[in-house]
Amino acid sequence: MPKKNILNQRFGRLLVIEEAPSNKNGNAMWKCRCDCGNIIITKGTRLRQGGALSCGCLRKENSNKAASKRMKNLKN
Numbered sequence: 824m825p826k827k828n829i830l831n832q833r834f835g836r837l838l839v840i841e842e843a844p845s846n847k848n849g850n851a852m853w854k855c856r857c858d859c860g861n862i863i864i865t866k867g868t869r870l871r872q873g874g875a876l877s878c879g880c881l882r883k884e885n886s887n888k889a890a891s892k893r894m895k896n897l898k899n
């Protein structure tokens with residue numbers, strides 16, 4: 824399968840900054856910089872399908888938000 828060039832494209836908080844070597848399954852891998860400053864390497868298919876929108880900080884923030892919402896509900 825030809826490798827799709829997604830260099831310099833943005834997916835959520837991730838900006839693709841560099842091509843990375845394919846993983847052992849032959850999947851195209853890309854180095855991305857997250858808005859929070861973290862650098863991660865992830866699969867191109869994952870990026871294009873919206874499966875990777877941050878280095879993981881987004882999920883962390885969302886779960887923190889959910890947790891504080893739960894706390895508020897408890898107080899009320």
Ligand SMILES: [Zn+2]
Pocket residue numbers: 836857858859860861877878879880881
């Ligand atoms: Zn991040």
